[in-house]
Structures are given as C-alpha cells and as structure tokens.
Amino acid sequence: MAETRVPTVIADGLHIVYRVHGSAAGRGPAPSALGRLLRRRRSPAVREVHAVKGVSFTAYRGEAIGLIGSNGSGKSTLLRAVAGLLPPHEGRVYTDGQPALLGVNAALMNDLTGERNVVLGCLAMGMRPREVRECADDIVDFSGIDERGDFSSLPMRTYSSGMAARLRFAIAAAKTHDVLMIDEALATGDAGFRRRSQERVRELREQAGTVFLVSHSLGTIRETCERTIWLEAGVIRMDGPTDEVAGAYEEFARGR
Amino acid sequence: MSGRQRAGAATRAPDTEVGPAELAARYGLTVSGSRPGPAVYGRRLWSRRHFIAAFATARLNAMHTGARLGGLWQVITPLLNAAVYYLVFGLLLGTRHGTHGFVPFLCTGVFVFGFTQSAVLAGTRAVQGNLALIRALHFPRACLPLASTLLQLQQLLFSMAVLMVIVVASGEPVTARWLLVVPVLAAQSAFNAGLAMAVARIGARETDAAQLMPFAMRTWMYASGVFYDLRGLTEHAPGWAAALLNANPALLFIDLMRYALMDSVPRSGLPAHAWPLVLAWTAAVGAGGYLFFWQAEKEYGRG
Numbered sequence: 001m002a003e004t005r006v007p008t009v010i011a012d013g014l015h016i017v018y019r020v021h022g023s024a025a026g027r028g029p030a031p032s033a034l035g036r037l038l039r040r041r042r043s044p045a046v047r048e049v050h051a052v053k054g055v056s057f058t059a060y061r062g063e064a065i066g067l068i069g070s071n072g073s074g075k076s077t078l079l080r081a082v083a084g085l086l087p088p089h090e091g092r093v094y095t096d097g098q099p100a101l102l103g104v105n106a107a108l109m110n111d112l113t114g115e116r117n118v119v120l121g122c123l124a125m126g127m128r129p130r131e132v133r134e135c136a137d138d139i140v141d142f143s144g145i146d147e148r149g150d151f152s153s154l155p156m157r158t159y160s161s162g163m164a165a166r167l168r169f170a171i172a173a174a175k176t177h178d179v180l181m182i183d184e185a186l187a188t189g190d191a192g193f194r195r196r197s198q199e200r201v202r203e204l205r206e207q208a209g210t211v212f213l214v215s216h217s218l219g220t221i222r223e224t225c226e227r228t229i230w231l232e233a234g235v236i237r238m239d240g241p242t243d244e245v246a247g248a249y250e251e252f253a254r255g256r
Numbered sequence: 257m258s259g260r261q262r263a264g265a266a267t268r269a270p271d272t273e274v275g276p277a278e279l280a281a282r283y284g285l286t287v288s289g290s291r292p293g294p295a296v297y298g299r300r301l302w303s304r305r306h307f308i309a310a311f312a313t314a315r316l317n318a319m320h321t322g323a324r325l326g327g328l329w330q331v332i333t334p335l336l337n338a339a340v341y342y343l344v345f346g347l348l349l350g351t352r353h354g355t356h357g358f359v360p361f362l363c364t365g366v367f368v369f370g371f372t373q374s375a376v377l378a379g380t381r382a383v384q385g386n387l388a389l390i391r392a393l394h395f396p397r398a399c400l401p402l403a404s405t406l407l408q409l410q411q412l413l414f415s416m417a418v419l420m421v422i423v424v425a426s427g428e429p430v431t432a433r434w435l436l437v438v439p440v441l442a443a444q445s446a447f448n449a450g451l452a453m454a455v456a457r458i459g460a461r462e463t464d465a466a467q468l469m470p471f472a473m474r475t476w477m478y479a480s481g482v483f484y485d486l487r488g489l490t491e492h493a494p495g496w497a498a499a500l501l502n503a504n505p506a507l508l509f510i511d512l513m514r515y516a517l518m519d520s521v522p523r524s525g526l527p528a529h530a531w532p533l534v535l536a537w538t539a540a541v542g543a544g545g546y547l548f549f550w551q552a553e554k555e556y557g558r559g
Contacts, residue, residue: 005271007283012276018558056276084289085391086557093288094280098394108389111318120314123307124395155321 066225100177143170365482379452436516450545
C-alpha cells in the first residue's frame with residue numbers, strides 16, 4: 001500500500017549551521033580585534049556550530065515519530081528547521097502547510113505579566129483578538145499557574161521555571177496544527193499538569209496529520225510513537241520501528 | 257483529491273522511486289520557511305497588525321515599571337532633554353540670539369529628530385534583541401521593527417503634548433496650521449518605519465551596528481538644524497552643498513513641524529519644494545526599507 005501513503009514532511013540532505021557570538025574572548029581585546037580586522041580574519045568570538053549534518057527522511061500522514069538521541073545531538077535544532085524557524089545551510093525541508101513547534105523553550109517576554117504573554121503569544125500565532133479573548137482564560141486555567149494565587153497578573157520573571165514552562169506550553173497548545181512537533185514538553189510540570197498535557201497532546205494528535213515527539217523518556221516514546229528516528233552528533237543513526245530503534249539506543253546508552 | 261493523485265501516480269514512477277524534490281512537488285508540499293512575495297508578505301503583516309500594536313503597547317507599559325515615578329517618565333524625559341539643550345545652546349553658547357522664539361524652535365527640533373533617532377536605534381536591535389522569540393514562534397519578522405517604530409511613535413505623542421504646551425506658553429497662537437502636524441507625523445512615521453526595517457536587517461547580521469549607530473545618528477542630528485537655524489550655514493555655502501543640506505529628510509520634517517506649530521515661522525522660511533521632497537523621501541525610504549528587510553526574511557533565525 002505504498003502508493004496511498006501521503007508524505008507530509010520531507011527532509012532532503014539537510015544541514016544546519018548557526019553562528020554563536022561571544023563564545024570566546026581573545027587575549028588583549030582591542031589590539032587583537034584590530035589585528036584580525038587588518039588580516040581579514042573572522043573573529044574567534046563568532047563560532048559556527050554545525051548542528052545537523054545531512055539529514056534525510058520522509059514522514060507520512062497519520063504517523064507519530066519519536067526523535068531520540070543524547071543531549072546536544074541536534075534534535076531540537078532539527079525540529080526548528082522543519083518548522084522553518086532556522087534556515088537550512090544546505091538541503092531543503094518540504095512540508096504540508098505550516099508545521100507548529102510546541103516547546104518548553106519557546107521564549108516569551110519576561111518583563112511582562114503572564115496574562116499579557118498569553119495575549120501576545122496568541123496574537124503572534126495569528127489568532128484574532130476576539131479568539132484570544134475567548135481562549136485566554138482557558139489557557140491560564142490549563143497552565144494551572146493560578147492554583148497557588150493570582151500569578152497571572154505578575155511579571156513572568158517572578159515565575160518558577162516549571163510555572164513558566166507550563167504557561168508556554170499552554171499558549172502553544174491553544175491552537176490546532178497540521179504538522180505538530182513537541183519538544184520535551186511532556187516532561188515539565190507536576191503530575192496533574194502532566195496528565196492534562198498528555199490529554200491535550202492526544203487531542204492534538206487526533207487532529208494533526210503528523211506528530212513529532214522529542215523526549216528523553218523512552219517510555220513516553222514507546223507509548224506514543226510507532227516510528228523512531230535516532231539522531232547522534234547531527235546524523236541519523238537509525239530510522240525504523242520504535243521497538244528496534246529504542247532497543248538499539250538503550251544498548252548504546254548503556255555502553256557509554 | 258487523493259483519488260486524482262492515485263490515478264495520476266499509476267502512469268508515473270511509484271513514489272518510492274522518485275527524488276525528494278519531485279515527491280514533494282507531487283503532493284503539493286512547499287519548502288518550509290520559504291519567503292512569500294512582497295505583496296503576500298504585506299498581507300500577512302497586515303493580518304498581524306493586532307500583534308504589532310499589542311507588542312508595542314506592552315513594551316511601552318513595561319518600560320518604566322521598575323521606576324517609582326512610572327509612566328510619568330514619558331513626560332519628564334522629553335522635558336529634561338529640552339532643558340539640557342536649552343542650557344547648552346540657548347544659555348551657554350547663546351545660539352538663541354537671532355532665532356526668534358528659541359524655546360519652541362529648539363523643542364520641536366529635539367522631539368522631531370528624537371523620533372527618527374530612537375526609531376533607528378530601536379530598529380537596529382529589533383531583530384537581534386528578539387532572537388529567542390523569532391526562533392520560537394512564526395510571524396512575519398517585519399512585525400518587530402514595525403512594533404519598535406510604533407512604540408517610538410507612542411512615546412512621541414507624549415512629547416508632542418508637552419511640546420504643544422511649551423509652544424502655547426511661549427506666546428505662539430493656536431492656528432489652523434496645527435492641523436498640518438497630522439500629515440507631517442504620518443509621513444515621518446512611514447519614513448522611520450522604512451529606516452527601522454533597513455537597520456534591523458543590518459543589525460541582525462552585523463552586531464557591531466548597534467555600537468556604531470549612535471555616532472551616525474549624532475552626526476545626522478548636527479546636520480539637521482536641531483539646535484540652530486541652518487540658513488546661517490546654507491547662505492554662504494556653494495549651491496550644491498546648500499541644496500544637499502536642504503534636501504536632508506530630517507531637516508525637512510523638523511522645518512515642516514516648526515512651520516505647522518509656530519506662527520512666527522513664515523512660509524518663506526521653508527526650504528524650496530519641502531512638501532514634494534518629503535513625500536518622495538517617505539515613499540522611497542518606506543518602500544525601500546520594506547523590500548530590503550523582506551529579502552532576508554528567511555535568514556533572521558540564524559543570528
């Protein structure tokens with residue numbers, strides 16, 4: 001039945017390089033910087049990180065794909081590139097519609113209140129003001145940040161990291177998406193929030209064509225995904241049924 | 257849809273045997289994060305207008321929350337600015353001799369130029385300072401420099417209220433010419449937005465731009481007749497230099513605003529062809545900055 005499978009995401013020889021500024025300070029800043037300018041050399045303070053090196057895969061409608069690998073193997077970077085948030089250095093990603101990335105790292109504005117962040121986040125995702133007014137309370141309720149008092153009217157910098165992550169996830173999950181990518185989001189928060197967010201992810205999965213899930217918990221991956229891609233140092237080490245790939249990954253992790 | 261695709265697929269090679277690009281074309285997949293045309297981009301930008309407005313307002317409100325006087329600083333800052341320049345150029349250097357109504361003359365220059373200056377400085381950091389937001393959420397990136405320009409416009413409106421009080425207090429009458437304030441501000445806002453988008457792209461790639469820009473802006477300020485009447489300079493300059501100085505868009509905005517608010521500034525005090533020149537500058541910089549920013553839309557996430 002290979003012909004009836006409809007691809008939703010195609011990555012073709014994808015390389016991602018991003019620049020990091022201020023990673024190292026040379027000795028004697030001013031003279032050495034001048035010397036570099038004269039010799040037309042790049043500053044050592046700008047380093048290029050080659051995070052994803054030639055990744056190709058095709059994802060189909062109705063699939064849930066787990067993404068595993070050690071810390072720093074390029075999983076989050078790959079998802080960002082699929083979402084079109086990071087430009088590819090080489091290669092291409094083709095997608096069906098606009099993929100959405102639900103991440104706990106989705107940055108919001110720390111000097112603004114939680115409520116304000118909910119409104120801004122929803123507007124940035126393209127909601128209309130009326131829709132935002134309708135769902136703003138639900139988002140705050142879902143995140144559960146008001147369970148211990150009125151935190152939603154305080155600036156986000158006063159939140160604990162768990163509270164901030166919950167609010168961010170709640171905002172991102174408020175919209176339904178065609179291709180959905182979830183980055184570690186299920187690991188944050190207390191038991192109650194985890195249960196709520198797992199339910200919400202199941203709902204979103206039913207509406208979405210394809211789901212990607214990054215997680216360090218192989219249990220979550222086994223529960224949700226039938227296919228798994230194992231990424232190591234920016235290259236795909238294995239791509240296949242979850243049981244096989246997760247087994248090989250466990251072996252690899254034990255061997256280190 | 258899938259029925260037609262399957263019928264078509266029967267006459268072609270199976271999906272498993274074609275390259276990724278062809279497979280993508282076959283199912284109508286598009287390149288992720290690809291750049292739309294300038295017109296479609298403009299429509300998407302328009303659909304995020306509420307985001308732009310909410311972002312600017314939220315920033316404005318958050319700006320002074322740490323200070324005890326809070327929002328009062330929006331009025332105090334322009335007043336203090338004008339006071340410092342009055343002290344230096346009015347009292348110490350004595351520039352005011354020969355310039356009729358020096359205080360409103362000076363304040364108009366300081367506030368109007370300050371709008372362009374702060375729009376450019378904020379624009380330089382608009383992309384660079386919001387990288388985390390860019391890497392987390394999808395929206396047309398031009399929202400950021402536009403929001404920062406809107407924020408400066410909101411601040412200018414406070415300054416304009418202060419300015420109108422100063423102008424009236426210095427004995428100038430309120431005339432119908434005050435209505436000209438609206439078109440002047442509209443043109444300057446469009447001009448500043450274009451400029452902010454242009455420097456936002458430069459600032460996103462060249463992190464040194466944020467350090468250099470204040471010096472460029474200060475040089476521009478001294479060439480724009482903020483503190484003194486530039487006619488003292490242009491009268492003795494060769495023709496081409498005078499024409500060049502008089503075509504300076506910042507000078508034009510300042511002169512038009514002075515003409516609008518101060519009855520003592522005669523029509524003949526305006527540089528030749530002030531209105532057509534201002535409109536040409538606004539159209540060129542507004543559209544040019546937009547296209548320049550749009551060209552690099554895909555690149556802003558890289559940092």
